[in-house]
Amino acid sequence: MTIAAAADAVHARAPGKINLFMRVGALQPDGYHDVATAYQAVSLYEDVHAYPGMGFSVEFSGSIDTAGLPTDRTNLAIRAAKLLARRAGVSQGVHLEIEKHVPIAGGMGGGSADAAATLIACDALWGTELGREELHALAAELGADVPFALAGGTAIGTGRGDRLSPALTTGTFHWVLALADYGVSTPEVYRQVDTIREERPELVPADAPEVDAEVLHALRAGDAGRLAAALHNDLQDATLRLAPDLAPVLDLGRSAGALAAIVSGSGPTVAFLASGADAAIELQVALSASQLTALHVHGPVPGARVLG
Incomplete structure (x- = not known):
């Protein structure tokens, strides 16, 4: 393929997500579950800066503690860069600086956002000019x-x-x-789903x-009240078994004026739907007063894109 002129450095951004709805199918022979979910991208972002490099490397900064993140070949952003290089026949490397x-x-897809932004950034950095369809196929291989x-x-x-x-x-x-100050293992949440269904076969x-x-x-009507009544997450009970301290957080948000409360994906982030911007600010203040780390975000927002 013809490689276009490469850039000196690229800044790409990708959003985190909330699962507005999550149904989980039965356990499949391959050990996975089919799901049906409604995603919404929200205004909490991962920023990836890609620079030419001899090999593949990554370092982290940002507003959250990144000390425990791997920086070797197991990191999802490194895997994304290597996958793109391999498929596009690129011999260059990349150094990634990720603001998390x-x-x-x-439960908000932060690692997935890193990978998506890395695909976009490296595509621009190396001038590979892959189309969205090809990038989507690579993305699906990553997670x-x-x-x-x-x-x-x-x-x-x-x-x-x-x-x-x-x-x-x-x-x-x-x-x-x-936001919680700890993480929850998604595979462990799904194992807990299966345990609950073994205890209650009628839930399968x-x-x-x-x-x-x-x-x-x-969603089509843009009606927050109507959406609040439709929010659902099959993973929530399993997450609450693993992190029972989330139950009072859900109750607190509801009592403070949220239209609805839901664990996002496998958690432990809890998302509260507000009737509008003013109500969200009031809710954020109330949760912060209770010593919770609370952020006001909005959605939907665009997916991974190059900035500047």
Whole structure:
């Protein structure tokens, strides 16, 4: 393939996500579950700065503690850069500097956002000029949430969550996030789902999971109250077993005026839906007064893109 002129350095940004709705199918023979989820990209971002390098390296900074993150070949951003280089026939390396603001192991897809922003940044840095379709295929190889971090907006995810279809959304939805100071293992949450279903076989779904139509209607109408009534997460009970301290956080947000409260993905981040920007600010203040780390974000926002 023809490689265009490379850039000196590239700054790319990708958003974190909230799962507005999550249905989890039965355990499959391969050990995975099919899901049906409604994603919304929100205004909490990961920033990736890509520089020419002899090999592949990454360092972290940002507003959260990144001390425990791997910086070797197991890091998802490094894997994304290497995958793109291999597929595009690029011999150069890259040094990545990632400013992290999305909670680590928080159910908001921070690592997936890193990978999506890295794909976009390296594509521009190396001048590989891959189209969105090719980048989406690479993203799907990296993880179930990476394609959505690339696409952004609001979308329905099926299969492992990587088969996306855009969801028409009008207006802006305002959320307050309560961030935990610890992470939760997504595989452990899914194992807990299976344990709960062994205890209560009636919870095992008979059919393939689907997103409720009411979620789509609420998004199309831009109606926060209607969306609040439709929020659902099959993972929430499993997460609460692993992190029971989240239950009073959910209750606190509801009592402080949230339209609805939900654990985002596998957690432990809790997302509170507010009726508007003013209500979200009031809720953020109330949660902060209770010694919680609370952030006001909005969605939907665009997916991974190059800045500047």
